[in-house]
Amino acid sequence: MSQPLSQEEILKSQILQTAQDLYQRYGIKKVTMDDVAKAVGKTRSALYYYFKNRDELFEAVMISLVDEVKDELEKMIYKEETLESRIRAFCFAKVKGFKKTRNFITAIEARMDSEERSKYSDIIWEIHQRMMRSETALLKKVIRDAVTAGEINEPDSTALDVLLFVLLSSIRGIRRESVSENYKDQWEDGAEMFAQMIVEKIKG
Numbered sequence: 001m002s003q004p005l006s007q008e009e010i011l012k013s014q015i016l017q018t019a020q021d022l023y024q025r026y027g028i029k030k031v032t033m034d035d036v037a038k039a040v041g042k043t044r045s046a047l048y049y050y051f052k053n054r055d056e057l058f059e060a061v062m063i064s065l066v067d068e069v070k071d072e073l074e075k076m077i078y079k080e081e082t083l084e085s086r087i088r089a090f091c092f093a094k095v096k097g098f099k100k101t102r103n104f105i106t107a108i109e110a111r112m113d114s115e116e117r118s119k120y121s122d123i124i125w126e127i128h129q130r131m132m133r134s135e136t137a138l139l140k141k142v143i144r145d146a147v148t149a150g151e152i153n154e155p156d157s158t159a160l161d162v163l164l165f166v167l168l169s170s171i172r173g174i175r176r177e178s179v180s181e182n183y184k185d186q187w188e189d190g191a192e193m194f195a196q197m198i199v200e201k202i203k204g
Contacts (some may be wrong), residue, residue: 012050024104027111029198070134083146088195095175095191124203136164152203167198
């Protein structure tokens with residue numbers, strides 16, 4: 001049973017959610033620490049207790065989104081029983097995306113000028129890498145569970161790292177192409193076929 005959140009954790013969560021809402025509504029550039037503090041009902045100094053500056057706050061908002069997606073993915077995957085169905089659920093979820101995250105990213109990118117894109121490129125790249133690490137860890141957990149259940153043999157760790165890199169990179173490619181008029185009706189079959197190929201490769 002999870003422990004109840006402390007008052008500090010509750011306030012930090014409120015700050016992150018409020019900042020996320022303001023970024024989505026007005027864009028990063030127009031949202032100040034004062035704006036977030038006022039919306040939360042706290043002083044600016046209260047925000048600086050948790051975050052040194054606007055950039056750190058923005059990074060924390062992005063990290064919280066990554067963690068939220070990971071938690072949603074895990075819940076979705078573990079509704080399934082077999083390795084193949086779990087890999088398929090992962091692939092479908094990644095191609096379809098999560099509405100809240102998709103809307104947030106679309107909104108802030110639409111309001112970013114070239115200066116902001118340059119300024120935040122390092123943070124966004126690190127968030128992407130964090131997402132890759134998080135998803136890799138989740139998939140390894142799924143595979144370990146399949147090994148424990150006797151569904152598959154223990155795969156070679158080096159080969160598995162390469163395979164998961166291919167899976168994550170390819171499924172992002174399928175997601176990008178799924179919005180194209182030429183491929184929008186093919187992504188489900190593509191994701192299904194790809195999931196089957198990955199599981200066959202894992203099973204050796």
